[in-house]
Amino acid sequence: KKNVLIIGAGGVAQVVAHKCAQNNDVLGDIHIASRTVAKCEAIRASIHEKGNLKTPGVLEVHQLDALDIEATKELIRKTKASIVINVGAPFINMSVLQACIETGAAYIDTAIHEDPLKICETPPWYGNYEWKRAEACEKAGVTAILGAGFDPGVVNAYAALAAQEYFDTLDSIDIIDVNAGNHGRYFATNFDPETNFREFTGRVWSWQNRQWTQNQMFEIRKEWDLPVVGTRTTYMTGHDEIHSLSKNLDVPFVRFWMGFSDHYINVFTVLKNLGLLSEQPIKLDNGQEVVPLKVVKAVLPDPASLAPNYTGKTCIGDLVKGKKDGKEREVFIYNVADHKEAFEEVGSQAISYTAGVPAVAAAMLIATGEWDVKKMANVEELPPRPFLKVLDKLGLPTRIRDEQGDRELSSTF
Ligand code: NDP
Missing domain, CATH: 3.30.360.10 (Dihydrodipicolinate Reductase; domain 2)
Structure with a gap:
């Protein structure tokens, strides 16, 4: 599995993009998409400035409203991304996950879905949204790793x-x-x-x-x-x-x-x-x-x-x-x-670093197959040692x- 589409261009996405670039020999093409394309461009520029693109390769930016499932599916297809790292606002989880289920791309996020009008929903939090799609993921053979930041993650x-x-x-x-x-x-x-x-x-x-x-x-x-x-x-x-x-x-x-x-x-x-x-x-x-x-x-x-x-x-x-x-x-x-x-x-x-690096570690384990479980999983359901080993290599010992x-x-x- 290769080629990564990063959704969001905030603090965590900045870290994710740099770390993906540093590991593009494993991850392939890197695409960054967000509502405001200028923010994606700034991230791309900082990757080049710091010389963080490991091997010459694709590093592209795109404008995307990730609440639009069709547009997200189209971008996944266009970029041939097989792994989507969702580090946008927590309101877009369910639409991005749906786009992954329908295109077969693997999905990673770092926080639970939130409804913009509901503050602090009652537990079961994952049961309110994400876990309702667990069966759909398994049916489609889609790997979806939930909460792969630092905490959760x-x-x-x-x-x-x-x-x-x-x-x-x-x-x-x-x-x-x-x-x-x-x-x-x-x-x-x-x-x-x-x-x-x-x-x-x-x-x-x-x-x-x-x-x-x-x-x-x-x-x-x-x-x-x-x-x-x-x-x-x-x-x-x-x-x-x-x-x-x-x-x-x-x-x-x-x-x-x-x-x-x-x-x-x-x-x-x-x-x-x-x-x-x-x-x-x-x-x-x-x-x-x-x-x-x-x-x-x-x-x-x-x-x-x-x-x-x-x-x-x-x-x-x-x-x-x-x-x-x-x-x-x-x-x-x-x-x-x-x-x-x-x-x-x-x-x-x-804080962005500790949240972003683990999402990239998860992507690398999907790319190598170790975490490509073809179903929805929270991090504690997956083998911890390979993850901690990659995190150690990526800067979080x-x-x-x-x-x-x-x-x-x-x-x-
Ligand atoms: P930011 O607010 O800095 O960035 C969010 C990004 O998402 C922005 O670039 C924003 O767009 C983009 N976005 C919002 N809505 C859409 C949309 N509809 N379509 C496309 N892009 C959209 O957030 P952070 O980087 O700080 O955090 C990102 C995620 O990481 C959050 O879900 C947060 O909860 C989680 N997190 C997890 C941690 C962990 O350890 N597990 C720790 C810290 C954060 P625009 O470009 O227009 O601004």
Whole structure:
């Protein structure tokens, strides 16, 4: 399988495009398509500027509205793409997936589908949209890998590795995501403010005692002592992978914890309490209608503009507890990424880097056949070792902290 069509031209797509270009000997022709073609052109220019196209080959850009299934099918056929990496806004998942099912191309995304008018839908999240197409994928023999970013994505593979190799029974999986970086601006979101805020305005869902449990955002706080970034405050948050891991692994607790500074929470709380994070249109006194969330987005820094001055590191991993050979144990499987190093390599900060690189690793495993499973799968349903091995090669090494200390796992893959 070869030739990749990347859909979207935002922060994550920038990383995906650079990494695909660096591996075009495996992936073949690279096509970038988005609503705004100028953004695709800028990505193409930065790939050439950094000399990231490994072997001379096709690197083309296209204008596409991916909500238009027919247009998406036509572009898949025209580009002869056999792998589509969807890193556009989360509203286009279902139309892109449908285009893949109808053309036979493999599908990869990094986040669950969202309805633009519904904030924080209730679980089962994958069951609301994607999994309804599982049968159609299998019938068409289409490989569809869901949530192949970092979280969801790599953290699902860490959980699978823990379940398969480090435990006989699992008690809990706590996914911890800390960005200890600094962008130097008063307030900014690290990716699209709309997507970012939507994650935190609704209720928080977690899997506790094998049941869905609800809390308010910023209600449950926990400090962790983490490698490299030190002691960090996190809050329990809802996240895609809680749903799939709770279904696919036999584990009573799955929780997701995201690091937030007090400053972020203060600004967020003010915006939210004023009604400025609402996705419902309001009328101005001149009769004009505006969506408050869109206004906030327009005045905040463009997340892509943060990358050049971003410093510091991210630490994302799975703290897994359970039993092995009758004994209790605890392992933390994680990655640390550096904002500045990511920018120097591909022109993006580490959050986009950690999200984009895994999607390319998944594409490479489809190209080599190792993950070309001809059906729909979440990452934890696929063999974790080949994935972690490719990630190591692409710049996201896996580390582990357990009773034997803290070390890189890479040499064992
Ligand atoms: P951006 O907002 O920076 O980029 C989204 C891109 O999608 C833009 O280029 C936008 O178009 C394009 N787009 C939107 N609608 C359409 C459409 N109808 N047709 C074609 N293109 C469209 O987002 P990010 O790069 O930050 O994130 C991309 C995805 O990655 C999101 O789904 C996000 O949730 C996910 N993500 C996953 C992570 C993980 O670890 N799993 C972490 C971070 C993000 P235009 O060119 O007009 O602007």
